Amino acid sequence: MKVSARVRGEWLQIPCKDGKVNINWLGGEAIRRFHKLQGPDSSLKIGEEQIQEIRKTKGGAILDPDDLVKDVLDDNDFVSIILSSDRTRQITNNPETAVNLEEYTTMNGKYEPPEEYIFLDGNTLSTDDLVQLGKSRYKIKLTNEAEQNVTKSRNLIDKILQENKVVYGITTGFGNFARTTIPIDKLEELQYNLIRSHAAGVGRPLSPEKTRMLLALRINVLAKGYSGISLATLKHIIEAFNASCLSLVPEQGSVGASGDLAPLAHLALGLIGEGKMWSPETGWGEAKYVLESHELSPIRLSAKEGIALINGTQLITSLGAEAVERSNLIARQADVVAALTLEVLKGTSRAFDSDVQMIRPHKGQIAVAKRLRALLHSDTYPSQIAESHRFCNRVQDAYTLRCCPQVHGIAHDTIEFVHSVITTEMNSATDNPIVFANRGEIISAGNFHGEYPAKVLDFLAIAVHELASMSERRIERLVNPGENFNFNHS
Structure with missing residues (x-):
């Protein structure tokens, strides 16, 4: 029976006979072999280092030192031996590449091979x-x-x-x-x-x-x-x-x-x-x-x-793809939170009237107003809170509530625009030189430049920031509903 053991980034194959040796022996033998292979200049000195834990690399389960190898490991299995000093040891000699071994070991338990x-x-x-x-x-x-x-x-x-x-x-x-x-x-x-x-x-x-x-x-x-x-x-x-x-x-x-x-x-x-x-x-x-x-x-x-x-531009674009997906979820959640805030403050939905939006027909504004109307009150899903203050004398709400279609709307439109550019970039040829097989020609050009994804991601950051800014102002209104923040001047 053989087990592959990792000690400080190096893999060692440890013969375990019939597996009737314990995990503690496996760790000690791995350290001995690592020291032997590294020679006298090894950074690991026998007797000076303590084994913090031994984990199955797949799944990240911690192994009991007293368990027999044959009872907890399979033939050709992998284990990671983490020493007491490895908690802060970096995986490369580059001091700027600070990755804790424990951080990545624990990630293993989250992995499920796709089918x-x-x-x-x-x-x-x-x-x-x-x-x-x-x-x-x-x-x-x-x-x-x-x-x-x-x-x-x-x-x-x-x-x-x-x-x-x-x-x-x-x-x-x-x-x-x-x-x-x-x-x-x-x-x-x-x-x-x-x-x-x-x-x-x-x-x-x-x-x-x-x-x-x-x-x-x-x-x-x-x-x-x-x-x-x-x-x-x-x-x-x-x-x-x-x-x-x-x-x-x-x-x-x-x-x-x-x-x-x-x-x-x-x-x-x-x-x-x-x-x-x-x-x-x-x-x-x-x-x-x-x-x-x-x-x-x-x-x-x-x-x-x-x-x-x-x-190519695949790092910028792949990170951008994740960002635009997350931003879309955040923007939709912001609409829901805004509706809940208005309802808690017993605000009016008159500012979201469909005719108001149609005389300024931006796509995002119309969509957000429609969503707010549906969330706040409708014939299908009537709101008791809305009914309770339908005849109150409130003329208008703070602009952080009343202007949600306008502010949230442009955020939605920006996210849609960024999504379109990122999707195009994901499916673009960004190599150089470019091989045109049908023309029998190779052309050197500038498709590798990342200005398209980089620039629209700046727009995305601005849009998400605006959602956060409006959210902070609504929090102030919730915390101090009776105070005038001079938000009703317009």
Whole structure:
């Protein structure tokens, strides 16, 4: 019986004979082997460190030191050995990448392998689909049309290589080296070095959920068939996603809105078997070993495939997709809370009259007023509170109540606009250079620039802020209903 044990990011295979040794012995043996492999310079000194706990990596259950291995673990199972100093130990040597091992170990218990598949074609992915992919609700497959488009695109790359043509990003260097022709025997090395050189992000790693969204969105873009990646490589990436093998991607690294080269390079780095990677079964470890534990091998890059993995706006856009989905829920909840506030304060719904909205016919304003009328009082669902003060002499309410259709309305319209732009961006080809297989042509352009998603997300922040501002003012009205806040002047 064998068990794979992780000690400070390194995986060690521990023979446990017939499993009749206890968990405490397993931990001690793992530490002994780790120290032996690290040599005299090891940061871990036997006798100086105490085992804080030993967890099953899948599920995160803490194991009793006195239990026999055979009673609580299966053959080839994975465990994480957490030492007393590991609570504050970082998973990499980068001091800015402060991730507590315990934080990610406890995430394991939330993971449920999905059984359903979603088919990606590069054209029809929705923001909700992407959020659900991040939550591990689906695995990924390509449509037949996507596979054909990817193959056609790669065939053009292969033809260029066979004909020894000079084409930017394929047989030349990048940026200032665009005029430098690369020898045929160096093309693959160029792609690897491109990824390594751009993996320069900083900060905490993205959560597993956000990394899954990022990887799923990159797969969707590659599925369009304008990047020149091979079908075999793309399917290999999909296998990694379906196994939830997720590269360490630092949160910071995008240069303004000019694209997500650094985050996407980190995403690709794990896929080529370098850097750190995480999966629910193994936890954090060296990427090549995490892939190996899932019977996967690092992807082998050929010409054009490195740059195909790192050019784009997928970090900005995937985070934006989650933000717009959450904002939509917040905006609808704000309408409900506003209606409840008006009812508690025994306000009037006259300001929400449909004729009032039709003489200023903004879509969001009309929709919010209609929603408020339905929530407050209707023939189908009459409100006793509304009936109780229908004949009172109140002329108008504070503008934080009376102006809800106008303020909430533009927030809804903004969210809808942002949703439209983000959805378009999610299903766009953002690579460079772009491979037009049907034209037999490759064009270098600027689709990698992130101004579209970045700018509309600024608008989204403003809209959600306005909802929060109105909410705070209504809270004041609820706390001090008798005071005049000079909100009735208009």
